[in-house]
Every structure is written in C-alpha cells, then in structure tokens.
Amino acid sequence: MQRYVKIALGLVIVVIILGAYTRLTDAGLGCPDWPGCYGFLTVPHSETRVETAEMRFPERPVEHFKAWNEMIHRYAAGILGILVLVIAVTAVQRRRRIGAGKPLKLPLALLVLIIFQAALGMWTVTMNLQPVIVMMHLLGGFSTFCLLALLYLRESQPTLATEPKLRSLQPLAILTLLVVVGQIALGGWVAANYAALACTNLPICEGNWLERLDIAGAFSVPEAEDYEFGVHSYAERMTMHVFHRIGAIVVMAVMGLLLLKLWLGATSQWFKRLTFVLTFLLVLQVALGITNVVASLPLAVAVAHNAVGALMLVGLVALNYALFKIKRKEVSHG
16 A cells, blocks of 8 residues: 555645646636536537537636646546545555554545545636635645655654654644644635735835735635636735735744754754755745745746645654654653
8 A cells, every 4th residue: 555655645746736837827717617628528629619618608718728737637636536545445455354553544534635625626616716715725735745644654654763852842843833834824825815926025025014904804705706816905915925924934933943953852864854854945945935026926936835835744744743653652661
C-alpha cells in the first residue's frame, strides 16, 4: 500500500498546482457544467459541438484554453480519487487479513474527504465560484495532501531518535501549525475574492489603509448570481489583503521562533533536515509573496506561492507527528 500512497502524494501536489493554475487563469468556469464540459465528456472542438455548447450555455462562449485548464484539473483529481479509493479498499482488505496494527481510520477518512472534495468541485461550478465554496475547496485539497503525508509516515514508520531538548516544543509546533492553517485560509479567501492585487505597496498597503478597513464587509458574502472576478468593494478586498499581510508577519514570527528552537535543540539528522527544509520553504514563501506584490502577480510565481504553502503545511504536519511520536516513546519507556 505504501507504493500507492507515494503515487498519491505526487499526484495530489500536481492537482493542487493545477487547481491554482485554473483559478489564476480565470478558468474556474471554463466548463460551466459538471462533471462534463458543455454537456460533453471532453472540451468541444468541432464546429457542430461548439455551436451545440453555446446553445446550451449562451452566457458562456467556449474558450478552449480555459476549458482545457478546467478539464485537465478535473481529470487529474478524478485519477487521485480512484487512487484514494484503491488505498482505502487495500487498507480494509489488509485489516481483515492481518488484524490490527496498520492504519485503517486514516485511509477511510481520506476517502470521505475526497468524496467531499468532489462535491465541492461540483458546487464551485454550479454556484458560480461562490467564495466560501472556493476557499473550502482549496482547504480540502491541502487537507488531502496532509492526510496522505500522515498516512505515509504511519506506513513507513521513520526511526526517530530520542530528543530530550525538543520535549517542550510540541505546544509551539501545534500553535505554528494552526497559525499556518489560518494564513492559508486567509490566502484562499483573498484568491477566491480576486483581492490579490488590492494592495500594491509594502509592507502592508498603500495610503490610509487603516482608516479604510471594512472587516465586516470583507468577511461577508454578498448575494450575487455570479462571483467570477469578485463582487466585493475595493475597501473590502483591501481589508482581506491586509489581513493576509498581517497573517504573514505572524507566521514569520511564530514559525521563525519554532525553527530557531528546533535548530538549537535537535541532535538527530531527521529533525535537522526537516528544520532546514521548513526554513528554506518559509524564506521562499516570503520571497514569493513579495514578488507577487512588486511584479503584479506573475502567474508562475502565484502558482508557486500556492504550492509552497501546501509544502510548508505538510512539513509542519510531519514535525508535529514526529514530536508526538518521540514524546509517546519516552512515556512508554519511562
């Protein structure tokens, strides 16, 4: 089963990248129906099919580039869903064959999550990019990545040395994980509401941004038939962006403190390598965020910002898992 989990881990990051690319190329409604495209299994290309498609959805003329972006993302997500089903079935069969000792709840939770993700993907289209649904879909993708990484750790059982100086770090590691989850949610909200370019100055925003904050409006969802390109006012989008900027500062402070303590306290290569990787990802993520602002959201940089956020989150999940394991090992040996 470990082989399936490895393949799924590789595929889920591809799906996350494709999802970000689809969103950033404004292709979320490239196919206005679900699961097909204008009523077809693939993007309509022939003149007859294009005419039929545009008769079915006159408000959505066929744009082949956007439609293929959306459908490739769906195909990849569908393959991932099948793979997660195979993992769940394999876990059930293994439990029946050898009994307890191997993960079962985690593969089943993954299957439930992937089904919910499919529903969110459908609602993203049928509800015309409703921001809450779009943000939940992004968080669901990141959660799938985290659960697959956790399952891989459970299956591979890495050898972890006792780390006496790291015993006290678990509360800070959990706090860092929660702060990063909150920041990812804020980033998802910014993206879902097309607020990525609402502030173009550093470090927070231009002008008298503090006086223009509209927190209630920024975290509400106005009634609309179509949410493509956003429906919030500038002040509301600016507020979303400001919160994401402040969140980034909080993440740098909290995660920076955690990484410093890890580097000073860790003795084993496993923890030192993970600390180095997380430090690199944090620095890279900050650099990508700044580049997004000063270069007006280059597509490749924005997609990378999304992917690196997912990798940071998974790295923190792995760290929390390892800290929990060494603490439990010390208790059992104590």
